[in-house]
Amino acid sequence: MIMQLIGEILKLTVLAGLAVAGILVILIWKKGLATKVTYLRFLVQVVAMVAVFYLFTYPVWQLIVLIVILVLPLFLGRFFCGWLCPFALYMDAITLIRKAVKVRYRLLPDKLNKFLHNFRYVLLLVFLIIPFVLVLLDPPQSLDLATLLAVLLAGPFEPLRILVGPLIPLIVPWEGPLAISGVYFSYPYVQEVILYSEVVFSEVFVTIIAWIFVALTFVGSFFVRRVWCRFCPTGSSIAVVNRFKGFKWAPLLHLDKDEEKCTKCGICKRVCPVQVTEVYEQKGGKINTSMCMLCTRCVEMCPYEDCLKLKFGGKTVFKSRNWLEPSTIE
């Protein structure tokens, strides 16, 4: 048993090591620290998807994943959303398709965007409350704490699955909804959609609903960049922390802006895939917003050297550079 555990830890370490090594090789090869962050991010996302698939092969995957989702963001901000989430990878891939066919993205009105951002809490709350309602409607025989917890969290509703939803890789290591020659395919949230609609609808309808969901997210992310990220309940945890005063220190990883170097050219606002306006509007210093996913697209596109920075603790990890490359002397 212990040997097995050690073996698994070793496997994970090797996987993580490989990922880090890959990223490092690219960084060194590209020299100037990540001049093309967009491509680097794609790479990280792919690696992350593989890692998530690997995590899912464990029986306790939900626990591990929940730790990753709930604890990590407290310090890394929504870095997870920007760089690791598999669903985001699919949406970015769809964006690539859109770019290839030269269709212009649509913008959500700022108010709607802000509303959706707050709406994620409502979604989360609803999913956490529904099992209570179900318990009240159909109380289990014994009402001791253990049974109650089991029914609430792992009962027929499984509310925590909504948090794991966006992490589902396209090929899953369990019996997914779609099987082609022994390989099971899935898609974020599809299993949840099936699970919840099965209660009401017949099997044919359930399949149709699942396909409609896939089509909707596909079309949605085709026209609106990162459409799901704008209200995804998984991205809540850091947002909660960021909302309270006195917790401003918590996000170790954050964007920082130098007011004097900014000419307010508006590029950061335009290139942001989730339409964050704070980077543009805030005068300078630490950017406090829970909408930002730290994808660093704005840092990459900011044409003024040192104006925008991604900081980890007090250290600058990545900064905007004069992408027109100035002289190196003095």
Added chain:
Amino acid sequence: MKSQSEEKKYMPEISQKEVEELRKTITATSQKVIAENIKRMKKTDPNRPEAMQYFDEIADFVTREKEILAAKEEGKKVIGYMCLFAPTELILAADAIPVRVNSGWYDASKLGDRVVPVEVCPVVRSTIGAKMIALSPYLELSDALISVLTCDGMTKLGEILSDYKPVWAMTLPRVKDSTQSLRLWSDEIKAVKGQIEALTGNKIKGKQLKSAIERTQKATKAFRRLQELRKGSPVIMGRDAMLVNQTYMWDNIERWTEKTEALCDELEKRAQQKIWACPPDTPRVMVTGTPMIWPDNWKVPTLVEEANPQGILVADELCSGERLLYDPVGVDEWSMSDMLKAISERYLMASTCPCFTSADGNEDRINWMLNKIKEWNIQGVIYYVVRGCMLYAMEYTRVKKVLDRINIPVYYLDTEYTREDVGQMKTRVEAFLEMLSARIDI
């Protein structure tokens, strides 16, 4: 009687003979001034970079005039503009030649007095005067003018010049960071794109626009490289760099980029060999305010760099200088609509022209100066305003307050388009520079 449209709305009727006479004398003066300015620049820095020779040549108006004439015979169109807000990328994309037509001739401003009162900004009066006697080759050669309604002078200048040429007015919103402003300005950009297409007969397609944006970005790169080189010990006199910046306003963009890169290469070599244009402890001055336009309005930089004690201009905040090309068009996705949006944002939002205001006032301009002062290690600021330049004059108080706070002396230099006050200005500039060098010694 002439119909309303044919009749000149503003311009007085001058006899052809008088025009010819005036033109002859003023052109002769202008050639003399150009030659003298270049001579003096060479004298100030005896081992001036060799690459400057190209810019001296292109600065004489005649060389480029011939080229544009030849291009026009091949069917190319020339589109002039008065303010930096004119989207030159669109002009380039339509295979036309953009030229900036603001005039820097002192003598022409006296002629402008016949049309507008003397209280009006001399840049405007001089441009009117230049048009009256067909002095500026670029203004004469342009098939249409883009007049961006920035300050009051420029607004009416477009109207006055419409006596001669088709003028496309572009309304510039005065608040630059609101969505409705951006919407209006984007529409203006689209409209002017249509007009450029109609004039040139070339449809602006994505490919051409992308190439135009990239060419301009390359020019920006060279431009920024030059300004970055001025950060350290002086490798180039301020006037030389200013001349390089000015020639961008009418030169062929690819050639200009190439020559500027060549100049930067030479300057980098000089920096390594520690060949300085003037002693490294020369007081470093920044100039801000009304645009200074070649050839005549060169007196302030000349005074500063020829003064005793000498000063050096290492940076400026002029729309005829570092604001020309500092901001690039940042395109997110290379689709037509996104490129147009990027262009309209670059011209509206990144600008630090004092004709703007916003929730926090024209804070960007202050920030620009603070950044320049820090990064370029500037010891004193000359705030240059010509009479009638209301917007710059009015922002002075605010700028002074900010600069006082960081203990940077600022000197308000008000003047006119005239050579008569050079003597007394010299005394004032020298006193300021003396104070600066005294501060450095302490």
